[in-house]
Amino acid sequence: MLAPPSFQAVYAxxxxxxxxxINWTSRFACPTTHYYYRIxxxxxxxxxxxxxxxxxxxxxVIPKEIGELGALRTLSLNFNPLLTGPVPxxxxxxxxxxxxxxxxxxxxxxxxxxxxxxxxxxxxxxNGNKLEGAIPSSIGNLKNLRKLHLGWNGFSGxIPKEIGxxxxxxxxxxxxxxxxxxxxxEFGKLKALCFVNMASNLLSGPGSLPKFGFCRISGxxxxxxxxxLRAVLT
Numbered sequence: 001m002l003a004p005p006s007f008q009a010v011y012a013x014x015x016x017x018x019x020x021x022i023n024w025t026s027r028f029a030c031p032t033t034h035y036y037y038r039i040x041x042x043x044x045x046x047x048x049x050x051x052x053x054x055x056x057x058x059x060x061v062i063p064k065e066i067g068e069l070g071a072l073r074t075l076s077l078n079f080n081p082l083l084t085g086p087v088p089x090x091x092x093x094x095x096x097x098x099x100x101x102x103x104x105x106x107x108x109x110x111x112x113x114x115x116x117x118x119x120x121x122x123x124x125x126x127n128g129n130k131l132e133g134a135i136p137s138s139i140g141n142l143k144n145l146r147k148l149h150l151g152w153n154g155f156s157g158x159i160p161k162e163i164g165x166x167x168x169x170x171x172x173x174x175x176x177x178x179x180x181x182x183x184x185x186e187f188g189k190l191k192a193l194c195f196v197n198m199a200s201n202l203l204s205g206p207g208s209l210p211k212f213g214f215c216r217i218s219g220x221x222x223x224x225x226x227x228x229l230r231a232v233l234t
Contacts, residue, residue, distance in 0.1 A: 021052040036082055044068045051096075061085030062107075067093035076101040078125070084108065087126070092117035103149065104128035111155075116141040125149040127173065132156065135179075140165040151175040151197065159203070161186045173197040 036059040044065045052074040059082035067090030075097060077083060084106040091100070092114025100121060107129040115124070116138020122145060132154035139148070140162025148169060156178040164186020170193060180202040
């Protein structure tokens, strides 16, 4: 059931135009838990001071107008299974964004190439959706990225070698996808990497990777070079 119009009115209120943080999570959103809300994009152009936006109990799609929130540093729309549709390419306009959490929603389609324009990003989490297609090579532009969570989707094809440029990357998770081919040798450049989960893909090799604190490769299509990799990591 959609929420009453009063929710939309909150976003149109004058005081909210000066807000820097909106945290409308399930604990505060509405005591009547059967209500769900569409993102009220008509007011986005006026919320130019907003640096943090956290919303739950959402339905519908992520509107392209979200790219108008130029000051935004944190965008968290996680745990919204009724939030569907694609990840809008307009998210690439949020140049100050540090945290992007779209995990555990119902998002479909491909991760847009424009995601690589978020050069301030430190956390990118889209795990637990229905995303598919190739992982965009533009992810290699995210030099400040520390956490990359792509698990439980339908990503396919090769892991882009450009990920080897993410020198600050600490966590890489792509478990339960359809990735295939060799793990790029460029992973050997990721000296900060300490957590890797590539389980349940169709991956193999290579012979040189950094010594991770945690590396789960069970469930991948393995052969002798994976056995050699395990020997390196123990």
